[in-house]
Amino acid sequence: xxxxxxxxxxxIPTKPYDLLREGLILLLFWAVVIGGLAALFGSPDYPxxxxxxxxxxxxxxxxxxxxxxxxxTNSLQGYGPLYSPDTxxxxxxxxxxxxxxxxxxxxxxxxxxxxxNPWRGWPS
Amino acid sequence: xxxxxxxxxxxxxxxxxxxxxxxxMPTYVNSLSYLFGASALSVLVAxxxxxxxxxxxxxxxxxxxxxxxxxxxxxxxxxxxxxxTLLMHLITKFLMAAxxxxxxxxxxxxxxxxxxxxxxxxxxxxxxxxxxxxxxxLQAKDAVNALGAGALFNPMNIGQVLTLHVVVLPLGxxxxxxxxxxxxxxxxxxxxx
Numbered sequence: 001x002x003x004x005x006x007x008x009x010x011x012i013p014t015k016p017y018d019l020l021r022e023g024l025i026l027l028l029f030w031a032v033v034i035g036g037l038a039a040l041f042g043s044p045d046y047p048x049x050x051x052x053x054x055x056x057x058x059x060x061x062x063x064x065x066x067x068x069x070x071x072x073t074n075s076l077q078g079y080g081p082l083y084s085p086d087t088x089x090x091x092x093x094x095x096x097x098x099x100x101x102x103x104x105x106x107x108x109x110x111x112x113x114x115x116x117n118p119w120r121g122w123p124s
Numbered sequence: 125x126x127x128x129x130x131x132x133x134x135x136x137x138x139x140x141x142x143x144x145x146x147x148x149m150p151t152y153v154n155s156l157s158y159l160f161g162a163s164a165l166s167v168l169v170a171x172x173x174x175x176x177x178x179x180x181x182x183x184x185x186x187x188x189x190x191x192x193x194x195x196x197x198x199x200x201x202x203x204x205x206x207x208x209t210l211l212m213h214l215i216t217k218f219l220m221a222a223x224x225x226x227x228x229x230x231x232x233x234x235x236x237x238x239x240x241x242x243x244x245x246x247x248x249x250x251x252x253x254x255x256x257x258x259x260x261x262l263q264a265k266d267a268v269n270a271l272g273a274g275a276l277f278n279p280m281n282i283g284q285v286l287t288l289h290v291v292v293l294p295l296g297x298x299x300x301x302x303x304x305x306x307x308x309x310x311x312x313x314x315x316x317x
Binding site for chain 1: 146150159194201252269272275
């Protein structure tokens with residue numbers, strides 16, 4: 001035993017123990033539980049939503065948002081750092097906006113990303 | 125100074141084979157409360173195995189394959205069981221005041237491993253490639269940006285999230301769990317109150 005545990009456990013009665021056997025039994029038990037839960041309940045998988053889907057299913061809403069984006073009046077465009085330079089809108093924590101310190105590190109071209117790019121590939 | 129000799133001496137003094145793989149245990153180790161930590165470790169093994177399978181076939185595999193969906197579901201439920209057993213481990217050890225007798229290091233390393241495991245869980249949910257992942261990424265970015273960490277970690281950057289989830293964070297969790305286990309085996313199980 002290590003010097004530390006030898007001193008700590010001095011005079012304490014012990015019993016036989018098999019660490020690896022206990023570990024394997026536990027692994028098998030939890031594998032069966034997890035496999036059973038997976039087979040019974042599966043996992044959530046609601047499909048991702050793409051700009052194209054919105055354009056096809058809600059064309060008017062998409063056009064309205066696109067017009068706002070192209071006019072530069074959509075609220076997403078004024079999010080602030082890290083995506084746009086509007087420092088006044090940066091996320092704050094206890095009144096401090098640490099995102100301002102790094103500035104715009106992930107610039108997002110909202111009109112292209114959310115409006116014009118989803119139209120590409122559509123039949124003209 | 126011979127580094128190899130020092131490492132040998134350190135291992136011999138702190139973690140000999142009798143402690144690393146014990147064949148005897150104090151008789152007071154006879155309660156279910158001692159099982160939650162070992163359970164969390166077993167589930168971590170299951171998470172690593174299912175995670176390797178998922179990473180072999182890529183994050184989109186499970187959307188179009190029944191086997192892939194089952195493996196993903198095992199990984200998903202493994203995470204729920206992992207945090208459930210981890211929470212029980214935390215509560216029982218707190219009630220046993222298990223940080224007594226110089227075991228604060230074990231607690232500190234365990235708490236750090238718990239924190240990194242939670243961040244690993246977040247990156248896993250971001251990797252689902254579905255509506256849930258989109259929603260979580262867009263909500264999480266505000267919190268990350270408010271804390272000033274947005275320039276380092278972008279929840280909407282799938283490449284960064286993938287490498288963090290399958291390489292960097294699991295290595296961190298496994299290393300810290302290894303250190304946590306070494307502390308436990310070196311000190312022995314804490315005596316009952």
